[in-house]
Amino acid sequence: MTDDSRQLTRWFNSRILFGMKNPKGMIESPASSNRVDRLSAFFRAFDLSVCMSDCPAPGADARIIVLGDSRQSAKRLVLCTGSPESPAAEDNALVAASVNFGGPLNPLIAALPGQVTVDLNEFPTLRAITDAFVEEALNARCGQSAALGRLCEVMLLMILRQVIDGGATTPGLLAGLSHPALHRALVAIHEAPDRPWRVEDLASVAGMSRSQFMASFRQTVGTTPSTYLTAWRLMLARRALANGGKIKAIAQRVGFGSASAFSRAYLRAFGYPPIVTRQS
Structure with missing residues (x-):
């Protein structure tokens, strides 16, 4: 790792890794605190566990692979929910982890494509977190398991954020969470399932008419x-x-x-x- 990467790692450890337990608190900036949060409900509803292994763990929901170079510098992050493709010839698999995140009950994991690849050069914050993850995985130190679990949780969350921000082309949950209006209704359902929601209420939350909301929801989410x-x-x-x-x-x-x-x-x-x- 470079000196800049180590400095970012220390900053992350002191400010986030051991200071905040809420996934929302880990990544949200004050400027975005008033925005509708499309992911935290899933992290509250489902437990996340990480198993470090070169081979996929039996029954794992997903696999996170860090690809890099011979200097152990992370270049790409790959999230696999299906069979992973072979990495590019210039890349090496630095670290791999199997992730369990609610199993088949978690609709978010079920909605993901088989593979998501993130170029870390485009996301400096995620690259710093990934560098910290690699350093923790390759060096046995006290608290390693806890550190890896928390780092992996933030990595997964930020990958999911990129997937949602990128939009979805087929009907389903990801398309709904990416929709500029419908995502507000989905978040309302996720955050307060006990409320006696009527279609009119959800349409109002989305800022749409009832008929427009019903048609758009079915077309976008698929139900x-x-x-x-x-x-x-x-x-x-x-x-x-x-x-x-x-x-x-x-x-x-x-x-x-x-x-x-x-x-x-x-x-x-x-x-x-x-x-x-x-x-x-």
Whole structure:
């Protein structure tokens, strides 16, 4: 690493790595604090774990590969949710990590393309974080596991940010989060699933008429607002049940009018009642 990279690494460690635990706090600047946050809800809803390995870990949701040169300088960051392509001949795989981020329940991971490549020369902050990640991975020091986990979390978050900012060409969650108006309605659902959302309410949040909102949501996200809302509620409920939560309390927390209504929706979605998930 160069002296500049080491200096940036020290700055990151002192200001962010050990000083903030909220992913939003890690990357948001004061100037952007009032913007609608399209990612933090996913980092609250799903636990993220990292396994450092040269080969993909069985059952991992994704794989992050740092490509660089013989001087261990990071050049590209690759996020793979499918089979990774071979790196360019001039690049070496410096570090690789397998990531678990909620499994098939996480709609954000499911919406990603098979491979995302980020040129670190275009993103100096992400390059500094990646350099810190490489240095931690290649040098055994106290707190290494915690440092790698936090650094990888920020790297993944910033990659996802670039994917969303870049837009999506096919209908789905990424297209919705990239949409200049619809993303506000999606964030409202993610942040407050317990609210009795009506189509009119979500259209108002998006700044659209009801008819315009319904047509645009279906065309962009690929489903209706009510279907997406129910799926998000059930996903949160399933995670809470797996952690031993009580059915009645969970039903209320995620926005169902009653435990019986929740149980019927759960059975339709997963093919078995919520008690099965709670007891498994």
